[in-house]
Amino acid sequence: MAIAVLVILDLWVYPDACSRARQNEPVAVRLGGFTIDAPRVWVAFCVVLFVIFFPLYLAARRAPQ
Template structure:
């Protein structure tokens, strides 16, 4: 039973976090305090890009988002 629920719960958690990142990045963009980071020549600044990266590479990009967010406060 746990083997069925665990992936569903993790998926829901990832969607929730990505939704929060999207909403937070959009609100910061409206306040003219966008969350921007450049790593290895790749610049991430769009709220949609942040959310998509958090969905795909959560362990790397979510902490990076939080650090970049704090730096631009």
């Protein structure tokens, strides 16, 4: 059950990030010298380290640009 919820949330990240990128409001965060702003990168990081990157995605999506 928990894995199904993680998969559904990970699958939500991609279309949400793509939609925001098309509206010229990309979800972006800068970690040191590394910037995460591409939808496919968000999904990859959310799949690999969900506990860290999904909350970071939610925070970055709410942050003013």
